[in-house]
Amino acid sequence: MSAAMAAAPLYCVCRQPYDFNRFMIECDICKDWFHGSCVQVVEHHAADIDVYHCPNCEPIHGPSMMKKRNNWHRHDYTEPNDGTRPVQAGTAVFVQELQTRSFASGDEILVPMHGSQVTQCYLEREGFHYPIVVHDLDGLGLKLPPPLFSVSDVEHYVGKIIDVIDVARQADSKLKLGEFVKYYYQPERSKVLNLISLEFSDTKMSNLVEVPEIARKMSWVENYWPDDSFFPKPFVQKYCLMGMKNSYTDFHIDFGGTSVWYHVLWGEKIFYLIKPTKANLALYESWSSSPNQSEIFFGDKVDKCYKCVVKQGTTIFLPTGWIHAVLTSQDSMAFGGNFLHNLNIGMQLRCYEMERRLKTPDLFKFPYFEAICWYVANNLLETLKELREDNCQPQGYLVDGVKALISSLKTWLRREVRECFEVPDNIRPSRLIKALTKEIRYLEDESNKAGKSQGSAEWPLARSSLEKGYQAQRAARHRKLPSNLDVLELHTLEVLKRLEVGPLEEDPAFSSKVNGKFKKVSAVAVEGSHDNALRLGMLSMAGLLCQQASAGGDILQQHWWSSQGNSNSNSSSDTWDSSEPCSAPRSPEGEDGSLGEEYSYRESSLSPPLHPSKRHAPNPTPISNQATKGKRPKKGQATTKQRLGKIMKMSRHKGLFL
Numbered sequence: 001m002s003a004a005m006a007a008a009p010l011y012c013v014c015r016q017p018y019d020f021n022r023f024m025i026e027c028d029i030c031k032d033w034f035h036g037s038c039v040q041v042v043e044h045h046a047a048d049i050d051v052y053h054c055p056n057c058e059p060i061h062g063p064s065m066m067k068k069r070n071n072w073h074r075h076d077y078t079e080p081n082d083g084t085r086p087v088q089a090g091t092a093v094f095v096q097e098l099q100t101r102s103f104a105s106g107d108e109i110l111v112p113m114h115g116s117q118v119t120q121c122y123l124e125r126e127g128f129h130y131p132i133v134v135h136d137l138d139g140l141g142l143k144l145p146p147p148l149f150s151v152s153d154v155e156h157y158v159g160k161i162i163d164v165i166d167v168a169r170q171a172d173s174k175l176k177l178g179e180f181v182k183y184y185y186q187p188e189r190s191k192v193l194n195l196i197s198l199e200f201s202d203t204k205m206s207n208l209v210e211v212p213e214i215a216r217k218m219s220w221v222e223n224y225w226p227d228d229s230f231f232p233k234p235f236v237q238k239y240c241l242m243g244m245k246n247s248y249t250d251f252h253i254d255f256g257g258t259s260v261w262y263h264v265l266w267g268e269k270i271f272y273l274i275k276p277t278k279a280n281l282a283l284y285e286s287w288s289s290s291p292n293q294s295e296i297f298f299g300d301k302v303d304k305c306y307k308c309v310v311k312q313g314t315t316i317f318l319p320t321g322w323i324h325a326v327l328t329s330q331d332s333m334a335f336g337g338n339f340l341h342n343l344n345i346g347m348q349l350r351c352y353e354m355e356r357r358l359k360t361p362d363l364f365k366f367p368y369f370e371a372i373c374w375y376v377a378n379n380l381l382e383t384l385k386e387l388r389e390d391n392c393q394p395q396g397y398l399v400d401g402v403k404a405l406i407s408s409l410k411t412w413l414r415r416e417v418r419e420c421f422e423v424p425d426n427i428r429p430s431r432l433i434k435a436l437t438k439e440i441r442y443l444e445d446e447s448n449k450a451g452k453s454q455g456s457a458e459w460p461l462a463r464s465s466l467e468k469g470y471q472a473q474r475a476a477r478h479r480k481l482p483s484n485l486d487v488l489e490l491h492t493l494e495v496l497k498r499l500e501v502g503p504l505e506e507d508p509a510f511s512s513k514v515n516g517k518f519k520k521v522s523a524v525a526v527e528g529s530h531d532n533a534l535r536l537g538m539l540s541m542a543g544l545l546c547q548q549a550s551a552g553g554d555i556l557q558q559h560w561w562s563s564q565g566n567s568n569s570n571s572s573s574d575t576w577d578s579s580e581p582c583s584a585p586r587s588p589e590g591e592d593g594s595l596g597e598e599y600s601y602r603e604s605s606l607s608p609p610l611h612p613s614k615r616h617a618p619n620p621t622p623i624s625n626q627a628t629k630g631k632r633p634k635k636g637q638a639t640t641k642q643r644l645g646k647i648m649k650m651s652r653h654k655g656l657f658l
């Protein structure tokens with residue numbers, strides 16, 4: 001044993017050295033640090049503890065003290081209620097008020113269809129601009145678990161760490177699925193938790209669910225992602241959503257302007273839908289970047305917001321760019337998936353560019369969105385060429401889509417020299433853009449000629465752009481397979497991109513951890529003001545930081561929010577205050593046991609993005625004494641920055657950064 005190891009401090013009742021993968025809490029008496037799993041404190045529970053007493057100190061000093069509730073309408077329930085602060089989205093008061101608001105009826109915009117009618121042919125002809133609702137699933141190609149499939153069945157099939165949203169705080173926290181399930185079945189829940197980021201393509205549950213055929217057939221990933229792509233294949237096709245009654249997800253556009261399908265297996269969800277008109281998108285963008293976003297109901301900002309009740313057994317398809325919020329009106333289980341496609345390429349790109357302007361962290365974006373656009377461009381070039389050779393005219397949406405694609409690719413190419421590459425290495429970007437431009441110009445010349453000779457009907461009908469299915473294979477050829485080192489670098493690059501930090505000092509302890517699987521994640525206490533860019537999904541980013549780099553707490557606070565002095569240390573008591581400022585439901589804090597075993601955590605660069613709706617989980621977590629709670633020990637640990645400095649240098653050395 002080396003001297004350094006011998007000196008490593010030991011923590012907790014288990015007397016183990018520090019493990020950055022595990023959530024810990026500090027005792028306010030003895031100042032030792034304890035694993036949540038060793039002392040039965042789950043991460044989201046830690047947010048409610050004001051003064052923590054460990055099992056050693058408890059017999060002498062009494063039980064831990066919980067924070068005192070002062071309101072039912074703010075993400076921070078300890079804020080004094082002087083009647084001046086507005087209601088924030090997701091709180092009990094908000095959810096109650098939402099149910100009494102009036103909306104335009106979803107029937108005005110929903111297109112009811114029979115499962116067998118939802119075909120690619122239909123959508124190519126009619127377009128996909130309005131939400132589709134399907135009651136009769138026959139012919140949809142959607143396979144589901146039986147209607148009685150339960151929350152604990154999900155646990156049986158999926159054994160991993162999940163992200164849940166504490167709805168009242170609109171804050172994200174990591175949880176073992178088992179902990180969520182246990183919590184779900186508690187007779188009295190003290191929190192409303194919403195699980196919407198559980199992508200299960202890589203689990204045993206995957207076999208129980210088949211994505212609707214239309215989503216498979218049109219999906220860019222399915223059609224164009226080469227098997228041997230250097231970039232890991234994005235998995236966003238199969239989500240399981242388990243929401244407790246009164247869960248609320250605020251207005252958002254799904255990542256990358258993906259279209260999405262949802263099927264409510266049991267329970268009920270209410271969608272609030274807003275059409276992505278130019279005006280609405282502009283309003284959405286400014287609302288998204290406003291500092292008091294959670295205090296403004298976006299549905300009030302637009303001329304029409306439609307309310308659509310999606311009952312159990314129903315499937316809904318939302319097209320590109322539709323702005324939506326979701327209230328889970330009863331405990332629900334739903335399945336859903338996201339996909340990019342050829343029908344609304346321009347709108348997809350507009351949504352992506354908006355995410356960029358809003359500085360949405362990569363974690364909340366479609367993975368490798370630009371890479372897939374290059375693949376798609378490469379394939380559509382072949383499609384256009386073949387159509388030209390066969391004397392067929394491509395459909396209008398495709399021509400429009402390619403034009404939009406050319407314009408975005410040009411923009412991206414211009415900034416490539418400054419930013420990370422997402423151009424696949426077998427693609428010659430400039431040549432591709434030129435060739436596509438040439439095809440478009442040719443089509444325009446032809447249609448001009450045809451216009452002049454009044455014979456636009458001379459072109460034969462175009463084939464479906466995806467019919468032939470040759471594109472992906474073509475693109476897949478001549479690709480180098482990534483070596484382990486490449487994958488490591490890619491992962492590193494991803495982490496750095498997500499963390500957006502610069503190179504710092506070295507820490508030799510880090511490199512061995514970069515390559516490993518991640519286990520349990522430390523919790524992070526969040527407080528204080530932060531700018532809008534950081535508000536987007538900040539908490540999940542924080543989770544990622546802790547997971548990627550050890551000893552995260554301090555640096556997290558420096559990097560993601562400015563920590564400020566605490567003024568609410570006077571708000572503690574050992575029980576909830578009984579004076580409720582409103583009639584919202586409440587229940588006593590439950591004793592939350594946590595499970596002892598460790599779960600292995602997937603490497604995050606290969607993980608699906610956290611669900612887009614969490615882009616709106618930005619408010620600082622109201623943890624009054626964040627200086628001590630839910631972090632990790634300080635002593636003897638390299639800082640996040642140091643650790644990141646190491647990988648940054650590695651990447652540079654390998655020339656991944658320009």
Ligand SMILES: O=C(O)CCC(=O)C(=O)O
Nearest residue numbers: 196241248249326611613
């Ligand atoms: O069900 C929810 O709470 C959110 C659904 C949704 O829109 C999403 O996951 O993107």
Ligand SMILES: [Fe+2]
Nearest residue numbers: 253254324613
């Ligand atoms: Fe959504």
Ligand SMILES: [Zn+2]
Nearest residue numbers: 012014035038
């Ligand atoms: Zn322990």
Ligand SMILES: [Zn+2]
Nearest residue numbers: 027030054057
């Ligand atoms: Zn103690």
